[in-house]
Amino acid sequence: MTKLSVNINKLATLRNSRGGNVPNLITSAQDIESFGAQGITIHPRPDERHIRYQDARDLKKVVTTEYNIEGNPIPSFIDLVLEVRPTQVTLVPDAEDAITSNAGWDTLKHKDFLVDVIKTFKANGIRTSIFVDPNVEMVKGAAETGTDRIELYTESFAHLYDQGKTKESIQPFIDAANMAHEVGLGINAGHDLSLDNIKFFKEHIPHLLEVSIGHALICESIYLGIENVINMYLNKLK
Template identity: 60%
Template sequence: MTKLSVNINKVATLRNARGGNNPDVIEAARNIESFGGQGITVHPRPDERHIRYQDVRDLRPIITTEFNIEGNPIDSFVKLVLEVVPTQVTLVPDGHDQITSNHGWDTLENRNFLTDICHTFSQAGIRTSIFVDADPKMVEGAKACGADRVELYTEPYASGYNSNREAAIAPFVAAAEEARRIGLGLNAGHDLSLENLHYFHSRIPWTDEVSIGHALICDALYMGLKPTVEKYLIALK
């Protein structure tokens, strides 16, 4: 079964736009879990423009499913993850000024660095996933770094879905098959939506987890959070 992990960054973005604590990211996480969500994802950035480091600390004791923390493993991020000890950490090569993630790691060029980071988190009992483009070589490189999983960066699939979904999915199937061949767990995320999720899952049903935030929260503005989470869960069946 493919788990749905809901990224709640956009809930924090809305809160931060006005100040105060409305909407409450803690309550949002509780609700998502009660509606059937099987994980909560956060991506704290150094400028704390959405999820703040303190949010991560506050979320840890209330999450009853899986807790996934994404981010660039700079020193402050590594310290936070080791303090909180989530179920999973996803290593993402974000620049400090990026609006959103837009590429995966070169696991060959950054092998020494990523190997050290994976070892650090593994010693703490934290599952480690490396964010990669849909390239079998990058998947194989993640395995060599000691990662437990890879997360495929799915924006190219989402952007090509409407014009030619078969061509759009092809490199992801190849990368996913390589992950399965070498014994790596498989996650996916970025711009997955109700429009394209079911087809992705039908072609790569051995995906362990999808992490979805922006599209899901946007859908929830129109449909409500509970029906939206339920629809995404149906798309994974």
């Protein structure tokens, strides 16, 4: 079964919009795990507009499933990850002012940088994953960095799938996943995956280990309830 890691950034956004501590991220993460999610993901950004660096430290004390911290490996992020030591770090090439992640790494252009960063994390017992577009050459490049896994950036899949272009939406991801498996990389995926498209994606992507879902899951939970939504995802991921 593909694991479900719930990204709780949007809960932090809601909390920060009013100050105070509602919703409480610690309680939320514990509840999400109790509802069946197999991981918690956070993506702190330098301006801490949703997840704060202190949240990363506090969550480490309570998360009992897989703990995944995403972000651009700037010095402050690297220091945070080395301090917290999550299960997994996912490296994302975000600009500081990016609203959300919008591209994968050019693993050829940034190979030397990625090699150094990944080596540091792995030396500290942290599993590494890097965000990549569904491009076979970028997957091959990822294998040269020493990373354990890739996370396929699925925005293009979701966009085309919504237009009914199912074959066009999925084929690049099938090719990328097959290449990742061939070169010995684990396969994660995330971005714009939802209850509408997750079953189709899961059924077509071989060797899919984990999906990270936040925005859609939290939005769906407004109508359906978060415990119900988590179990709906788990059923579609079987």
